[in-house]
Amino acid sequence: MNNIGKTPLLRARNIERRLGVSKIYIKLEGNNPSKSIYDRYAKNVINYLKTSDNFKVLIDGNKNILKSLLSIAQEQNIQIIVPVYKNQRFKKQILKADNILDLVSLTKNQANQKINEYIAGNDVLNLLDNDVSHELYDLAQLEVIKEITDRVTDIQEVYLIDDDKIRVKAYTRHFLQRQIVEKTLMPKIFSTKANELKKDIDNELFDEAYDLLRKEEFLKVKKGDIYVFSKFLKSIKEEKKQNGVYVVILDTARTYTNIKQITDYQDIQKVELIKYVDNYLGRYSDPIWEVEDAIDNAIEKGFILLAKKEEEVEGILVVVNTGFDNFIPTYHLAYIGINPLTKGRGLGSELIKSAINLANGKISLHVDLDNRNAKKLYRKLGFRHVYDRMIYNIDN
Numbered sequence: 603m604n605n606i607g608k609t610p611l612l613r614a615r616n617i618e619r620r621l622g623v624s625k626i627y628i629k630l631e632g633n634n635p636s637k638s639i640y641d642r643y644a645k646n647v648i649n650y651l652k653t654s655d656n657f658k659v660l661i662d663g664n665k666n667i668l669k670s671l672l673s674i675a676q677e678q679n680i681q682i683i684v685p686v687y688k689n690q691r692f693k694k695q696i697l698k699a700d701n702i703l704d705l706v707s708l709t710k711n712q713a714n715q716k717i718n719e720y721i722a723g724n725d726v727l728n729l730l731d732n733d734v735s736h737e738l739y740d741l742a743q744l745e746v747i748k749e750i751t752d753r754v755t756d757i758q759e760v761y762l763i764d765d766d767k768i769r770v771k772a773y774t775r776h777f778l779q780r781q782i783v784e785k786t787l788m789p790k791i792f793s794t795k796a797n798e799l800k801k802d803i804d805n806e807l808f809d810e811a812y813d814l815l816r817k818e819e820f821l822k823v824k825k826g827d828i829y830v831f832s833k834f835l836k837s838i839k840e841e842k843k844q845n846g847v848y849v850v851i852l853d854t855a856r857t858y859t860n861i862k863q864i865t866d867y868q869d870i871q872k873v874e875l876i877k878y879v880d881n882y883l884g885r886y887s888d889p890i891w892e893v894e895d896a897i898d899n900a901i902e903k904g905f906i907l908l909a910k911k912e913e914e915v916e917g918i919l920v921v922v923n924t925g926f927d928n929f930i931p932t933y934h935l936a937y938i939g940i941n942p943l944t945k946g947r948g949l950g951s952e953l954i955k956s957a958i959n960l961a962n963g964k965i966s967l968h969v970d971l972d973n974r975n976a977k978k979l980y981r982k983l984g985f986r987h988v989y990d991r992m993i994y995n996i997d998n
Contacts, residue, residue, distance in 0.1 A: 605955050606641045606674075607745055608982060609633045610857065610948025611753055616818035621838055625847040627754055628815075628831075629746065632822065632856030633948060636670045639853040642742035644670035647729065648678050650738060656727040658683060660703070660720070661735070665692055666854075672696065683726060685717060736768065743772040750849055751780060757789040758846040761834045763826055763853060764793035789849075792833065799829035807832050820858055820911065820947070827852040857947050859916070861956050864906040872897060875906065878918040882939025886970055896922050896936040904933060905960055909940075909949045916944040919953040921961065933957075935967035954983050 610633055614626040631639035644667065651659050658681045661671065668684060675682045685703045686693045694702065703720060705713040721728050729735040751757070764770045770793040781788045794802070803811075811832040815821045823831075834850050837843070864870060875897050880887045887893070900906045903923035909916050920937040924930055935957060940949050958965060968991055969976050977987075 605635050605959065606645045608749060608951065610951060611750060612819065612947055614819050617814050620814060620818060622844055623838060624845050627849045629750060629851040630855050630857065630948060631852060632854040636673045637854055637856060638666045638670060640667045640670040642745055643667065643739050644674045646738040646742055647671065648674050648680060651680060651727055654727050656725060657681060658726045659729055660726050661729045668696055687713065739768055740772045743769045744776055746851065747773050747776050754847060756787050756847050757849055759790045759792060760849045761792045761830055762851040763796050763830050765795050769793065794833060796826055799833060803829055803832040807836055811835050821855050822858050823855045827855040858911045859949055859952055860910045861952060862908050862910060864908060866901060878915055879920060879937045879939055882918060882941060883937060896920050899923060907953055907956055909953055916941045917949040917953055919957055921957055931964045931966040933961040933965040935965060950979060951983065
């Protein structure tokens, strides 16, 4: 569950240039493990379940919510039970038999009675349409907007899908609090139901939105994401907006990144790995013999991750093994480098999150004292400044 949240907030500079708009930010919630914003809600449900000493929860939701819940529940050895009513065939397609409370043949009153009997006869936490479930969902939405406002100020407008109006209430409350406490702007929040968006957007605008997201920013998007961005695009065009800060939240959009672990020199030669480290680190790179030493250690005892987009290597991460279990962290992040043309799309965060998981959290890193951007990223991902490293100058 550590991988959930802290999704990329992309500064869409290519789209800005195309539209002549000053600042556009896109929140990529598809970079969550189950590729949707609902992982955040599912994480909150599982964490709450653990505090109640239960290992079974009775809960309901749409297709994406259930997929997220199933994925995390399996990882955490927790069972979810979902009521399946008439005309809900989609649930049986994604749920196993032991996840289903079958109510298909029952009337509404009979279904309610069976649910009550099930709750009374089982050690199960009931989160069917109650205040706790709504609060957990609300907290998940607050996480998203906090991640945005921690980085971006003076936001004029926010665009999102909100089928139940819960999200817009959470965002409004957060922005209102910031306005009172920090004297920041209260942005306009444009939230629409998915079905209403489809009626409001024509095919030409939809196609243009898709091209901008896919071809300009290289994002993997679904229809719902394109409709939200189409609404933003329509507003920009109709009102001829240029100056301002705009945020578009896409619930399932993600980068085209494929992260692969390198275990030997068969798939890619050592000289190529050295080249990627040297080129992508730029002025922060080390002498070639030091890079080679680290790569040899990583292949033998640590690990190397490559971030690929359509078979092109866009990022590299090299982690060495220190040989210790407790004295210092077992693993050390020696190098992380991102193609300068791809920076800002969350590749660095994705690589580091994967490294933390592979190292089971036992990982350290060094960062140049003047590399402020890197320090900020590492802090957000959970690292803290413990001490400064000093190296004996053997040449003296």
